[in-house]
Amino acid sequence: MKIKSIELTGFRGFAQYQFFDLDADAVIVVGANGRGKTSLFDGILWALTGKIPRIGKEDAILSKYSESGEAHVSITMRAPNNELYTVSRSFDGENQQLRLDFNGEVINEPVATIKLFQTIWPEALLTKNGTLSLTTAITRSVYLQQDLVRQFIEADTDKERFESVSELVGVGRVNELQLALERARNAWSRSTTSVQNNLEQARSRLYRLQDQLNKLASSMGESEVNVGLIWAEWWRGSLDLGIGAEQVPSPSSSEAPFKINEVIKQLEAIRRSTERRRDIAEDLLSEIKDRLSMVIPDEKAFQEAFDKADKELSAVRQELAEAESQAAEERQRQVELRESHEELRTIAELALRHLGPECPVCGQEYDRDSTRQRLEKLTGTAAEDKTKQLPGHQRVMALASVMKDCEKARSDADVELQKVKDIAKENRRWLETRDRRLRELEVELEPNTNITKVLSDLVQSLAKKTTDISLQQEKGEEIALMLARASEIARRVEIDNEIKTVEDDVNNLEKKLKERHLTSNLVTRIIDGLRDASYFVVDEQLGHIGALLQWIYSTIDPHPSFRTVRFLSDFYRGRGLLDTEIKDSSRNIFSNSPQAILSSSQMNALAVSVFLAFNLSVKSLPIQAAMLDDPLQSLDDVNLLGIIDLLRRVREKRQLFVSTHDSRFGQLLERKLRPVRDQRTVIIEFTGWDQEGPSVDTKEREPDREPMRIPA
């Protein structure tokens, strides 16, 4: 994937829209510091990752002079098959938006980031922070930033160096394999546990079967039984005793035990029913016998006696009423007489008190004594009248006594009558009950039937049936037992066969489990190996990268004696460490702190060598480019020439972007990186800068189509 063009608006030094044609093998960017060279390089990094770690705050990428307040960078890349991929990223001061146009297919967030990773750096998908991974991959192997030329060698720790190289050489894939294998091992362990459980279940089943077999063996010993002969006879007997019509099964059939069990239950029900009928018949017979000695009084005679007593009572009442009426009249008269006597007695008593020699009324003399006697007689008469019983009253009293006797007689007759009625009623009720019971007992009585005999016969019949049923049940149980024994014999054979099958299962499962454990152990060993393999992979890859590093370092040849360079990797406490060592081979002097030996210029040359070694060694870079932002600072002339000669060779392998702040170096680059044959070189010169952005002069040098000068 090579970069074809870039458009920037509101991004860092580019306040206004700028388009750059980058569709070249080499792009040389020349301009004084502060005119936008680095912004151009940063634009590529930011479009692809959304980050510029060197700058820090995200909003720092927004141009202070952006009219829209937004930053927008769009780069178009060309794939080896000439398909075009455009990555557009914008930032409004708070949020970023990523939009892809991959050969006509427009993709927006949230898919865009994933799609971008998949397309240019799939390794990012294997890391916790894909954006960081991609950013690191680009800044370590594609974009050598101006201020961080020597960061990898000087500032990074040995651990950081190792980790960044690990990602570059694809160790993430090894980690992914390790994780996948660990997940698979966990699933395998769960499955193995399931096999273990199956084994335990099979063993448990085997123990149960062996236990069953032992029990069966202990209950055997009786000779083999043959129920066939008594089977049919028993069923006939049962049918005779009233069980429901059954299809008689074969005694050897599996349903025979269940059928016989059902029939025995039916017989039990019939037996209980028969016993209940017999009890009813016996009770009824007993009652009937008890009632044989019972006399049922004639209700009519008692009714007549009652009626007679009632009639007599009525007559007496009538007579008494008449007597009372007469007695009342007599008493009235007596009262009136008594009142007359009383008045006379009062007058007599008054006259006696006033009895003088002459009549006070007429003044005549009178016979005083005789008068006195008469008067005294009058006072005494009255007293006698009070105690005198009247004849009417006496008659009433006599009739009242008679009526009382009549009432008692009537009451007694009534009581007797009610008793007789109750007895009759109870008898009728009993007869109804008896008849109902007889019906229940299904006894139909003909006139003149001897109920006692019928019932006695019935009781005997039912008792016999009960006995028959009990015997049939006992026989049934014996037959059931015989069947069970016969079944156990068959079951023993079945269990024997089942035990063999389960034993086979147990053996197979034990073998399977053993094999699974062996595989699991092997997986664990491979996982352990993979844990360490990351280091060995990096170490192996560093061997290849190291050879190229030496080539590049020798090409530049920055130091007269320390002319050998190599990567030193180590594996300590499960972590890889990486240092860069330089060596004076002629004296066998070496150092893994190059900054202590090399000058600033030589260090820059070494840093560029390391960067290019990674850039050229890793085939699957996010973009097939090498971007070096002003790498020629602090280089002395020989190192400068060495690096520029090297860059000319790099352009044969990578799309080369190189910038310089020095116009003389720019001319040197332009000359050294001139296009030959079908190559293309674009020179972008930043001639000035104002608030709208840089002034740009882009030119393209004509390729030297016949570069050989000396005749063959």
Next chain:
Amino acid sequence: MEKEFTLTVTELLANATKTLETHGYRRVNLDITENWQTSNVRLFEDDYGIVAVVVYDTWGDLSSNWADAQASLVELVSKYTTRYDPKSWEGYLVLLTPSPVARQDGLKLTEIRYDISRVRKLVATGDDIKALDDVRQVLLPLLPLQVETINEVGESVLNMLPKLLSNRGLPTKAVETVINAFLEQKPIVENLHKYRMENEDKVD
């Protein structure tokens, strides 16, 4: 004292010629003996530059005559390029000698190497050239980069694992089975188990 192995002038010249021709340089067959005052010189050209390889018998010869060689090269370049031709700046002078640098001349060697006033110089003496491949090392700045890309990120890294893990006693084929299952997105452990069962004697 151990006798050090040294290459002859002929061997150095032949090896330099072979190396440059192998890497895209065209040898220029000009009669230059007269101008260069030595027969141990070869001229080469590629798209970018013109290279002169001069081999001296001794360090003394080299230190005394390299400037003449440079002048000859500049003259030759000037003859075939114009003043404005970028290639007129692309002369490279490779100065070789099988003899070591005199102890007192170490600084002089550095000065020659760092003198880029007219053409870039690549200098190597018997101290640097102990074997044939050392000639190639000297010529590296002139050669196209021979890049052995280390991987297609991902799969080829996995391909390294069987050998790496076999060093730890893990069966190569078993590891390959795991990797293949992983790449083909098949059940990894099941495939390994199947392989192990079929190759029990080799695995366990």
